[in-house]
Amino acid sequence: MNESTGNDGALVAVEGVEKVFHRGSEDIHVLKDLHLTVPAGQFLALMGPSGSGKSTLLNLIGGLDRPTQGTVHVAGERVDQLSDHRLAAWRARHIGFVFQLYNLLPVLTAERNVELPLLLTHLSKAQRRQHVAAALAMVGLTERAKHFPRTLSGGEQQRVGIARGIVTDPTLLLCDEPTGDLDRKSGDEILDLLQALNREHGKTIVMVTHDPHASARASRTVYLNKGQLSSAPVQ
């Protein structure tokens, strides 16, 4: 069974998507005839066991990969057909990423890491500084702006990751296991933050997780198993 709420007003519309990975002589069908829509302003959790294709689906929505078949529409753009160059510009404008392992550049301070996506805009230095300050304030890390990642806790690093993800005010925030590497307390803080971004600022969020505790914070959860979506967990 595939989960779909129809395309009308959907910020994200995935239709008939298949993804096959070729590993030598073997073909691995990760996603099969998948349909998914995400309305604007929704906080969607994508759950499923390891290897079910959650991150693959997230990558397709974020324009980091292309489907073998099917279409991916995000913010009115046919993402799967954009050239690499246009896709890069599109991601810079529309997508904010939050990664499981934070993926901060270790040689840059927190504020410089947050500033990275703004380097692709035409904002002046002063304007970039303002946006960075606002993003760090939103995640509660103003006083840690000049610290390097190695001096930040896991939770703080993830908050910097979230600040980097939202600093350009993207259309969509994609989170791949954002609490996967954190203890419960830090993870809850991150989930609080994501929930606040969604409820108070209307940010559309798609979050991949295998943790029911995390998915409970989302407004809607879909389940991915063996490449197919359902609205209920597969027993």
Next chain:
Amino acid sequence: MRKKLRTALTLLSIVVAFLLFGFLAAIRQALTGGVSIAGANRLIVRHKVSIIQMLPYSYKARMERIPGVSLVTHQTWFGGIYQDPKNFFMQCPVEPESFLAMFPEFVLPPEQKAAWLATRTGAIVGRKTAQRFGWKLGDRVPIMSTIWAQPGGNRTWTFDIVGIFDGREKNTDTTPLFFRYDYFDEARNQAQSWGRGQVGWFTIRVQDPSQAAAVAKAVDAEFENSSAETKTEPEGAFVQAWVNQVGNIALITASILGAVFFTILLVAGNTMSQSVRERIGELGVLKAIGFTNGQMLGMVLLESCLLALVGGGCGLALAWVLSSAIAGALAGYLPLFFFPARDVLVGLGFSLALGIVTGVFPALQAMRLRVADALRRMG
């Protein structure tokens, strides 16, 4: 920044590599500089058997009569020591007028030339040697000859410095000292029986450089079957042969330095490439954020080129300073030892090439990397 020690060591290896490059260039300059400025219209006439065998002074007049010869002068190896054998530089007795006419690259003020002609014990010295020993006009300098004695057996000759000459080009050797042949000849004739009326070698100027080979042949034919047969060759070939006596050692040294230079470059290059490969994950994050393939390529290349240029620039600068510092000590043996400016530019070109070569493959790899694959590497 990530691995400061590795970066520092890589930078240091590039510095050392280009320091070696600088010394290579200076050695090459020392070995070939004299050859390159050798006169195209000058021939050297030496004893056919060996340069250390002498030739009769009387050959001068006979050579002057050979068609195609416009000027003849001579020099003789004096083998002198000033204070310490380490203070080596060349000294030769010469006939001032013909000598200065033959070698216009030695620039001597007219009044100093006049003083030389007027002073029997007068000598002119190149600026480099004068500065090395702090000699000034009017100084009397004692030089002990290992070959020639004065009347009474005294081997210490005293010369009055009446002129200091400069080189017309940077490549001109300004280390030798030249003194008057008449003073030398009269003294040695009184002191010893051998070598009388003989000189070391002649220099001939030909009227037409295109006829140099023919004139050389004519000169050797003039003295064929005599007790002192001659070998006449272009000045460049003579200088090269002279240099080769020292050059073999220098060439071996240069070869070793060259091999070390390229080995260091290979190692440094590999380290730089490795450094980029290790950061493929981070580059994937930048691509995910929205940096384009072109920007990725540019970033990686810029980093590798910057590292190479900084290291190369420092190495070349150090080579410049050190070669200038030791040139004085080597002046007697390798008077043209210096790091040419053109080779500095060549060195900078090499360092840029190092940056490009070591950076281009990882840069292309980063550019072509699929973001999803790169992000997986960070996990």
